[in-house]
Amino acid sequence: MSATPLNTPDVARLVMSRARWRFSEIVFWIAALATIFLVPSRHLILTEIAILGLFALSLDLILGYAGIISLGQAAFFGFGAYCAGLLATHQLVTEPVLALALAGAATAALGFVTSFLVLRGSDLTRIMVTLGIALILRELANRFDGLTGGADGLQGVTIEPLFGLFRFDMFGHTAYAYSLAVLFVLFLLARRIVNSPFGLSLRAVKGNPLRASAVGISVNGRMVAIYTIAAGYAGVAGALLTQTAQFASLDMFSFERSADVLLMLIIGGTGYLYGGIIGALIFKLMQDWLASMTPQYWQFWIGLVLVAIVIIGRERLEQLRGAIRKRILRLRPQKHAA
Amino acid sequence: MPIVLATENLDKRFGGIVAANDVSLQVEHGARHALIGPNGAGKTTLINLLTGVLKPTAGRIRLDGRDITELKPHERVRLGIARTFQINQLFADLTPLETLGVAISERQGSGRDWWRLAGSKKGVVEESIELIERFHLADVMSERTAILPYGKQRLLEIALAFACRPRVLLLDEPAAGVPEAERHEILATVAALPKDVTVLLIEHDMDLVFSFADRISVLVNGALLTEGAPEAIARDPNVRAVYLGEAIDA
Numbered sequence: 089m090s091a092t093p094l095n096t097p098d099v100a101r102l103v104m105s106r107a108r109w110r111f112s113e114i115v116f117w118i119a120a121l122a123t124i125f126l127v128p129s130r131h132l133i134l135t136e137i138a139i140l141g142l143f144a145l146s147l148d149l150i151l152g153y154a155g156i157i158s159l160g161q162a163a164f165f166g167f168g169a170y171c172a173g174l175l176a177t178h179q180l181v182t183e184p185v186l187a188l189a190l191a192g193a194a195t196a197a198l199g200f201v202t203s204f205l206v207l208r209g210s211d212l213t214r215i216m217v218t219l220g221i222a223l224i225l226r227e228l229a230n231r232f233d234g235l236t237g238g239a240d241g242l243q244g245v246t247i248e249p250l251f252g253l254f255r256f257d258m259f260g261h262t263a264y265a266y267s268l269a270v271l272f273v274l275f276l277l278a279r280r281i282v283n284s285p286f287g288l289s290l291r292a293v294k295g296n297p298l299r300a301s302a303v304g305i306s307v308n309g310r311m312v313a314i315y316t317i318a319a320g321y322a323g324v325a326g327a328l329l330t331q332t333a334q335f336a337s338l339d340m341f342s343f344e345r346s347a348d349v350l351l352m353l354i355i356g357g358t359g360y361l362y363g364g365i366i367g368a369l370i371f372k373l374m375q376d377w378l379a380s381m382t383p384q385y386w387q388f389w390i391g392l393v394l395v396a397i398v399i400i401g402r403e404r405l406e407q408l409r410g411a412i413r414k415r416i417l418r419l420r421p422q423k424h425a426a
Numbered sequence: 427m428p429i430v431l432a433t434e435n436l437d438k439r440f441g442g443i444v445a446a447n448d449v450s451l452q453v454e455h456g457a458r459h460a461l462i463g464p465n466g467a468g469k470t471t472l473i474n475l476l477t478g479v480l481k482p483t484a485g486r487i488r489l490d491g492r493d494i495t496e497l498k499p500h501e502r503v504r505l506g507i508a509r510t511f512q513i514n515q516l517f518a519d520l521t522p523l524e525t526l527g528v529a530i531s532e533r534q535g536s537g538r539d540w541w542r543l544a545g546s547k548k549g550v551v552e553e554s555i556e557l558i559e560r561f562h563l564a565d566v567m568s569e570r571t572a573i574l575p576y577g578k579q580r581l582l583e584i585a586l587a588f589a590c591r592p593r594v595l596l597l598d599e600p601a602a603g604v605p606e607a608e609r610h611e612i613l614a615t616v617a618a619l620p621k622d623v624t625v626l627l628i629e630h631d632m633d634l635v636f637s638f639a640d641r642i643s644v645l646v647n648g649a650l651l652t653e654g655a656p657e658a659i660a661r662d663p664n665v666r667a668v669y670l671g672e673a674i675d676a
Contacts, residue, residue, distance in 0.1 A: 094555045094564060096548060102568055103523055103545025103554075285531040285547075286540040288520070292528045295517035302477065302515070303529040303590055304503035305537060313538075 107283035131264040137372045138267040139328045144352045144364025146321030152358035154314045155294035157211045160218030163225045166341030168195040168323025173242040173336035182248040191327035192320045199319020203312045226341035241337035263332035427454040430624050431594050436485035445471040447648040460627045460639035468648040469628045473596050477509050478502050508592035510583045512599045518572035522563045522582050526554045529589035561585035577608030594624045
């Protein structure tokens with residue numbers, strides 16, 4: 089293409105090609121949809137996976153797209169969870185979807201306020217600050233037990249039927265369809281965001297903040313924006329857990345939860361939006377499967393897998409995937425040469 | 427010619443080290459101004475002060491008479507100061523097309539748009555194409571920047587600064603590290619920059635300086651030693667003394 093003059097529509101298409109829906113993506117979501125009908129007996133664990141996938145997606149937005157490491161994302165998860173719980177127990181907002189949106193918005197506001205603490209400093213300071221915020225929130229929830237129920241958790245959360253029609257049943261059918269729908273909608277939004285000019289500028293900030301500011305980008309402004317959005321996502325995930333489990337507890341703020349979600353994201357891979365969901369799926373299924381075999385030691389195997397992933401390296405796994413892809417492509421007749 | 431960029435008694439100290447010492451520099455509109463000096467003279471420090479990467483210990487910086495000393499780097503870019511870096515500072519995972527798109531969107535005020543796809547704005551794409559062609563990047567425009575040949579990265583480095591449509595362009599050793607064969611492409615590109623863009627060039631390569639500049643300032647130990655037309659600088663005995671051992675004849 090070097091000799092022919094460039095024309096605007098072609099180049100525009102080239103820029104937008106990153107946002108094109110891949111075949112594998114469509115298959116992924118059709119498969120997700122199919123689980124609603126095909127495996128009704130597994131809806132309880134699948135609900136959990138969808139929620140954790142959304143939670144991991146929130147972490148991917150800041151880590152994968154802006155390079156902000158957090159070991160306290162559970163702060164927002166827990167905050168959203170309690171927001172949804174309190175809205176329900178005090179009958180402030182009984183419509184689940186509206187309550188979910190409000191919990192997400194409130195958590196985004198918290199994210200905005202705390203974002204200024206993570207702007208400065210290195211990865212290490214960010215790890216410490218995010219970890220600290222989660223600890224503070226957990227202790228606040230513990231201390232104000234009149235409001236939150238303290239260590240006993242928030243009891244008596246009753247969630248009204250979805251749209252006044254679909255009751256949350258004990259098999260989790262409604263809960264799963266609801267969680268998956270929320271995940272899908274927020275995924276679409278995230279996909280839009282990361283492929284927008286804003287998303288592109290985030291990748292520039294992540295790649296080289298010095299240069300990003302030298303082309304006129306307000307690096308801090310972008311970080312505040314994405315941190316706020318990601319907090320909202322984590323808040324919605326937490327709120328979803330409260331609504332589907334009809335219970336909120338202090339462990340939603342816990343360090344383990346922050347660490348687990350980071351593990352899931354690393355297992356699935358950062359920076360392509362699916363990593364969190366795939367990681368949550370692998371993590372949860374492995375946990376479920378290993379726990380049924382060796383109830384005491386399942387974490388040993390999770391640890392082993394994690395070490396293996398880091399040692400082998402994501403790049404080598406990608407290479408392997410690329411090699412397999414090439415094999416498959418070679419088997420298919422070439423439609424057009426680029 | 428009016429003064430576009432000026433410093434007034436600019437000082438920068440790092441502890442006991444004086445990196446800029448009472449620098450009062452004036453750059454005229456449309457000038458091809460070169461800043462030369464031996465290693466460690468404080469040339470890059472001065473660029474960092476002008477662009478806001480470093481804060482001066484004392485002194486002011488003015489753009490068109492407006493005091494910009496307190497402005498952040500990205501705010502100065504919006505007012506029309508752009509720079510290149512001596513060591514490439516690029517976005518490794520982005521393609522040249524995306525890289526330029528980021529800067530152009532930002533300048534056109536659509537860098538924060540999150541609801542539409544990057545590449546959906548005709549103005550941004552058209553300008554990207556213009557820059558891709560001007561800087562000879564068409565053959566690599568969709569490659570990851572990290573894997574581009576060094577010369578192409580160097581061109582992108584300049585193109586990216588140029589994408590900010592600067593009124594003052596600060597070039598920090600644009601040809602640094604470029605192999606001889608690719609050098610002339612860079613030099614030709616620098617020479618072909620539009621006349622209404624004021625250029626302040628930092629360079630070690632004296633051939634480039636004397637072929638390009640219409641005015642030269644000499645910086646030694648953080649202070650301005652002298653300033654003048656290229657011929658005068660070439661004859662200046664003080665400059666010759668500073669550059670003893672280095673060939674200064676063009």
